[in-house]
Amino acid sequence: MMMAMQQQLDFIAYIQRMLVEGDFSATYKFALLHALADVCVEQPMMYEASELNIDLAKLAEKLIELYWHHAVPFSSAHSGESALLKQNSGAQSKVIAVLYECQQNNIRSLRQLKLSPYWHTTYKAALDTLKTGPLWRLQILAKQEECFLYPHIKGKSYITLNAGIAACFRRFYDLVVYLAKNAWLQKIQSIKHNQALIGPKSQLHDFLFGFDRTALNKAKPVLVEIQKGQCFYCQKPLTSAIEVDHFIPFARYANDLGHNFVAAHRSCNNSKRDFLAAQLHRERWQDQNLDCHSQLLTDELTRYFHCDVDKSLAVSNWAYQVASSNGAKLWLAKDRFELAGSKNVQQLDLVAQTNHLYDS
Template sequence: MRWISEPSEERPRVWQSLLAKVKRTIKEQPLRKLQTIGGRQLEFLYANEMVGDDKIELKAGVAFCFRRYHELIQDLVRGAWVRFVRGLRENQPLLGQTVDLDEFMFGSERADLSAARPVLFDFQEGRCFYCEGALQSRVEVDHFVPWSFYPVDLGHNFVLAHASCNAAKKDRLAAYKHLHRWCDRNVEQGTELGAAFDEVGVLHDLQASWRVTSWAYGQAAAAGVHVWTMGAKSVPLDRRWLGLQGMRL
């Protein structure tokens, strides 16, 4: 879903087709099954016969209960999903051993990343990771694979950048030249970087970062998504990304 979350001039028909498909899926899957308990079709939220229409009408009191008990309902639903996903063994290699599954699935509060700033500054020799200009004021820690794709703070995914470069990148994947630099850094300095993160209490899992990055770029390549290069410019993902060390799917 995330890979074409915004329509582009290059893919308007694909975008409209995706919206239609998602709409059909929501109508045919969760809405029809949400009130199925133990194989029985119940109607405690809304009338099932309304699911085929373009809207549903909640029964009296349902909206109030959602508002009043939303924290309890949220915890119950999250717990059920976590138990289900944890039972799928093939998910563990991607998640890594140190990643909290609840945080991975549902995100967590954005942490204060200031502890990582001096570490990254030293390893990048005071240069912006993206434009390579000198870092002075308005410096920010950026998630190389955007937080919106992988909402967990892992140190090897961090880079230090000018606030302007970070703002221009937004929540997009970075182009081949940036990925090349990220891979080289973690291949050559990954162990030292991890030790430095340990000293300041920054969570890290290099293997998980490799797997997540490989997965993210693989999905982007399959969807034909353009990646960010600099400023407002985006380009197709260079096919050479698969040859970079660490990017083995």
């Protein structure tokens, strides 16, 4: 136990040092760090001391997913212009250029891209970029190799995370992704070419890392159907104020998985916010989306979202495992919570708590 705790502290310290002491001339290393974290939480449960083999093919696909939205021209409210943001100080990155070309040829989703003739070129660009750049440079700190995450063994089709590192990525996923995104954002803002376009204030974070709310509407009809017109959370009839909610909150796992959506009242969705839902909701979600209606959701949503039952289950297991380890509160209903891993529901009067804070 003490060894695991020490490794977790060492892991956090290493990530901090990486972002300070690393040489980030482009954004690829931030994307790779994000991709490694994603892959770790998408795996089934593992022992804390386990190593983890990660195929380079999977990392290349992750890079494509992460850069997909970045290949859309940024419309500046500051200058009124629209242009691609640069990801480095030199020429436009190869991955962005290839993805932009795909989108100019009416490729509108990652699913469509994978089925198109452009996929091979795009995948090769991402894989070549990975091999020639960030994979072997991510762990160079202050000009020295420090292979804390994985050994630098070239010539293989995979990397192997050192023992316990995958567990650290799972344990601190939120922190790693937050740090990677913010460093990525700062890098883009620091590039001179981008500064005139971005201006002093912008919605750059939402543009780069947000989700397409209009795309979520594609999931609404099938969700309302399988939920028999009832809100997933309160089980009351859905009215006109219907929203599609990420069951595992987007703030916790920033990827759209087709089996992770539920239809809910706006009031329930707003109350749940970025909390994980209580265990009874989790059990109902698993029964509804992963067991009873998994194939229907795949058939209806695979054109718009990545649909993978096993990945959705693995992400759910990871999220609730971390919540249990942290003693987090799970959302049950408005102003009602339960402790993760506990059957005891804690009802919280949030207004009273807020008043108490102000009174003190």
